[in-house]
Amino acid sequence: MRMIGKILGGLALLLASGPAQAAEAIRQGVPAPPDKPRVEKPVRTAAAQPAAATDPDQPKTWDVTLGLAAIMFPKYEGADAVTVWPLPYIDVKWKDIIFLNTFEGLGWNAWKTRNFRVGPVVTYVLPGDKISGANDTDFGIYGGLFAEFAFDYWKFDAKILQSLMGSSEGQKAEIGMGAGIKLERKVSLFARLSTSWASENEMKTYFGLSDREASDVTQFQNAKPKVLTYAPGAGMKDVALSLNVGWDVSERWKILGEGKYSYLLGDAADSPLVDRFGSANQFTLWTGVAYKF
Numbered sequence: 313m314r315m316i317g318k319i320l321g322g323l324a325l326l327l328a329s330g331p332a333q334a335a336e337a338i339r340q341g342v343p344a345p346p347d348k349p350r351v352e353k354p355v356r357t358a359a360a361q362p363a364a365a366t367d368p369d370q371p372k373t374w375d376v377t378l379g380l381a382a383i384m385f386p387k388y389e390g391a392d393a394v395t396v397w398p399l400p401y402i403d404v405k406w407k408d409i410i411f412l413n414t415f416e417g418l419g420w421n422a423w424k425t426r427n428f429r430v431g432p433v434v435t436y437v438l439p440g441d442k443i444s445g446a447n448d449t450d451f452g453i454y455g456g457l458f459a460e461f462a463f464d465y466w467k468f469d470a471k472i473l474q475s476l477m478g479s480s481e482g483q484k485a486e487i488g489m490g491a492g493i494k495l496e497r498k499v500s501l502f503a504r505l506s507t508s509w510a511s512e513n514e515m516k517t518y519f520g521l522s523d524r525e526a527s528d529v530t531q532f533q534n535a536k537p538k539v540l541t542y543a544p545g546a547g548m549k550d551v552a553l554s555l556n557v558g559w560d561v562s563e564r565w566k567i568l569g570e571g572k573y574s575y576l577l578g579d580a581a582d583s584p585l586v587d588r589f590g591s592a593n594q595f596t597l598w599t600g601v602a603y604k605f
Contacts, residue, residue, distance in 0.1 A: 375405040381414065381568070381600025388440030388449065389518045390576060390586035394595070395441065401568065401600040415570075415598075419458060430459040435473065440518070443589050445528030449518060452478025465491045467504075475514070482514030484549070502556040508549045510580070515544040519583035526584075533589065544579030550594070551575055569599035 379401035387393050404412045412418050417435030424430075433456060440449035456473035472485040488506030495501070510518075521529065521542040530538040552574035559567045575581075576592040586592055 373407055375408075376605040377401070377403040377566075377602045378605070379568075379600050379602025381598055383596070383598035385438065385596045386440075386590075386594050388442045388585070388590075389594070390580065390583060390590040390592070391440075391442075392589075392591040397438070399598070399600070401602045403602070427463050428459075428461050430457070432456070433458045433471065433473075434476075437478065442585065443529065444532035445530070446521060446525050446585060447479075449479040452476075452480060454484070465493060467492070467502075480514050480517040482511035482517065484508060484510045484514050498560045500556075500558040504554045504556070505552070506554070507551045510546065510549045512544070512546040515546060515549070515579055519544050519580050519585060521584060529584070529589075535588070539584050539588070542583055544583060547578045547580075549580045550577055564604050565601070566604065567599070567601050570597070572596040 381399045381401040382396060383399055384394050384396045387395050399414060402412055402414050408424070409421050410419070411421070417433050419433035420431040421429045422431035435454050437449075437452045437454070439451045442448050453476045454473035455476045456471060458469065458471045460467060460469040462468070466489070468487075468489045470485070470487045472483070474483050475481050486506055486508040488504050490502055490504030492500065492502035519542070521539065523541050526539045526541045529535060533539070552572055554570055554572035556570040557568070561567060572595070574594045574596075576586055576594065580586065581592040
């Protein structure tokens, strides 16, 4: 009877005073109440298991940004007048291996590390509307190789291209270096200095004048003294400075743009199309709005 009294007293203390006092009562010889029976949770089948979370370090299969842009560029290389065209803005990447960009072309990162990538690329040039008497240049497609090395804020790049379609049958190459920075996680800036080289055929296509062209230009432009035949050779074509700007308006929408100044060099600058009827100072500007899917 004395033991039963202690048990009843411990239960009363548990209800009235809480677990701390009950523990003291148990320490004094009052047994604790039995544990609640364990309820076994049902085991999920494989079909009922929730989907595994995506690894944030794993590159997306598709990275797609599409939009509309407008570009202002010289009527022909060396012109002092400009024209404006609408363009689609396309920036698509597949597994960070294949890329398609309005201004970079279609390429394959055949070999890619954290800081370096190299591979084939196909790009294009817009048509040129030369002065009356000179042959215009057609829309052209070029294919070749690119290489890029980037670290911290810096990027070094090179590209060598062969004409595949269009007015030219020549080659051209370009090297550049640039630095970028992001301001307040919304505005990105990238400045780049570059220079380019062109083969003899490429230079003749864009800056040369045949006997007939020289005669026609003299007549149509009422040129005095008369325009002479011009046959430029291979060499350095220009040096350029560009600034690319990107503004993330929201998580999906962004405004993009780039301004580029280039100065023609050597035989390109000495062409009558540039020296007499155009300018060695060349300006290109494009801007657009895009949506990231």
